[in-house]
Amino acid sequence: MLTMNSSIIHENTDGRDWRTTNSGTTSFISNILQFPLDKANNSENAEFGDPSGSCKQSESGEPVMDRMHGILSTCLPDELVVNDSGLKKDDKEGNCNESNHQFSIRRRCLVFEKSPGFGLHLNSLPNIPKGQSPLSKSTLSSTNRGEVPDDNKGVVTENSYEMPATFGGNEADHNSPEKKRQKFELVEESVACKRCNCKRSKCLKLYCDCFAAGLYCIEPCSCQDCFNKPIHENVVLETRRQIESRNPLAFAPKVIRTTNGVSDSMGEINKTPASARHKRGCNCKRSSCLKKYCECFQAGVGCSLSCRCEGCKNSFGRKEGCESESDGDNLEACEKNASEKSSHDTVISNGQEHPDLSVPSPDISRLPFAYSGKLAAFFPHSIKSSPQLCGTQEQGSSDTSSCKPKLESNLDGIPESGTPEIPKHKCFTLVSNPTSPNCKGVFSTPNHDSTSSSTKWRSRKLILRSVPSFPSFSPP
DNA sequence: GAGTTTGAAACT
DNA sequence: CAGTTTCAAACTC
Structure with a gap:
């Protein structure tokens, strides 16, 4: 059905x-x-x-x-x-x-x-x-x-x-x-x-x-x-x-999904269900991405480097580099990393960028x-x-x-x-x-x-x- | 059910 | 683009 x-x-x-x-x-x-x-x-x-x-x-x-x-x-x-x-x-x-x-x-x-x-x-x-x-x-x-x-x-x-x-x-x-x-x-x-x-x-x-x-x-x-x-x-x-x-x-859809095991738009390996990622990423500050306030969590996807969340604990997958939210340095680094990587957020599938999807905006394109x-x-x-x-x-x-x-x-x-x-x-x-x-x-x-x-x-x-x-x- | 919290969307 | 406000959903009690 x-x-x-x-x-x-x-x-x-x-x-x-x-x-x-x-x-x-x-x-x-x-x-x-x-x-x-x-x-x-x-x-x-x-x-x-x-x-x-x-x-x-x-x-x-x-x-x-x-x-x-x-x-x-x-x-x-x-x-x-x-x-x-x-x-x-x-x-x-x-x-x-x-x-x-x-x-x-x-x-x-x-x-x-x-x-x-x-x-x-x-x-x-x-x-x-x-x-x-x-x-x-x-x-x-x-x-x-x-x-x-x-x-x-x-x-x-x-x-x-x-x-x-x-x-x-x-x-x-x-x-x-x-x-x-x-x-x-x-x-x-x-x-x-x-x-x-x-x-x-x-x-x-x-x-x-x-x-x-x-x-x-x-x-x-x-x-x-x-x-x-x-x-x-x-x-x-x-x-x-x-x-x-x-x-x-x-x-446009806010959640995109990439092929299994393939790098997502952020170049990271998807680990979360459906290998999906929120297109724009969340910006959670207090929910730790563990509540439905978080769009990523709500969508059942892990956070990605597109996210600007703080203290990410998304059970579907934390933002890369944010494994230990308690680690201030690590968190900071991850935030930085996120911003850097997000600058070249392109659609990647099977390691190949998708030219047609290189639209201005993040991902929808893909x-x-x-x-x-x-x-x-x-x-x-x-x-x-x-x-x-x-x-x-x-x-x-x-x-x-x-x-x-x-x-x-x-x-x-x-x-x-x-x-x-x-x-x-x-x-x-x-x-x-x-x-x-x-x-x-x-x-x-x-x-x-x-x-x-x-x-x-x-x-x-x-x-x-x-x-x-x-x-x-x-x-x- | 009311009030609070939260973060996205909208606005400036 | 960043900061602020508005908004409605999520959440708590």
Whole structure:
């Protein structure tokens, strides 16, 4: 199941990132792809305005995953669109008709044209509220194995990510309406995405997680005077444009990930899960990078030399040279080292700098997959990729091994017991599976395979051609 | 739930 | 670019 937000910028193993091969197409889809996996029928009916509201099987009869793949592969809109993809279904009874009336949450997303790839905007993965459960491995793996969830299984909803039957219980239980209701209620509660609570920013600043993620606020948000709504689309877009003009990378993924064992942008060897690093680094002073105040920690990545943090104790990986925060000299040295190294922060993959990524700003440039924002942490043990998506992501890659989720592969050697504390309650990102379960996700996919499914996909969106695409990552 | 702390974003 | 202010999330009680 496409559940994870792929907020991690991922470099291809050959050292070239997606953008490199798609120069100029740097827009990033600021979108949450919450694809209604099964029961997709309902979703489609609803979103497509199916007047009948009937709950029928896919007309084409094609496997859900195939359809999803099609949709995903067409998530690379050619134009900016407002995606009305998010919706929350609440088909607790498995009653189609009922479910059609129970879409309680609908999140619209801004999608920028020509997305560079499956990049999940980290911001799109705001934290999941306390108590939320991470997606179960079984759930994910099940879906990713290509299993097509049936109507009793999970669905990806906009703000809730309802788990497939593997969520728990035996098969028999799944057939019980009561059980199903309980199951979905549990899932809905535990996986619901966090909403913003902005009071003064009108949700038009990056303070707002929704806005930062390129998402419209939705009903469950507790924001006040919110302008981040479709109705204020122009305002939102204009504001966004302004912010981007100020900082073209403002909406870019904040966490990037490099290939396993490869030097990251700072020339250091990644040791942290997913080999990811915060693009810009944190600037923590008092949290020791051990709390979610720290963007690195929050994203589940280690601190890098890009960070200006003090007393770094990031359990995902300390800033190089800061092994002993108690050592003043060492700390000082590391700080210095960081500043020095950061001066030549370029994208390095497999030891080769990426010319196309030598953009002014730090890193965003490097990224095929972006995952930005207060993102989410990864759920390494849960991540599996869907074969279809592999093809999508690893364009031109003949290395089948590349189909293995890099995030996962990078974590293969990390013993669970030794794994740093990971905010498991957060949404995690799946490089190749850009779905934003519950999280306000943003992802982008390679613009290819725009087949019939493309039509479907686009039909769900409000095309806003007037909106600029994500700033180009190509050097001027 | 209210108040505090924190660090990013915004502003100057 | 650096310092300050604003902001909302994270955290604590």
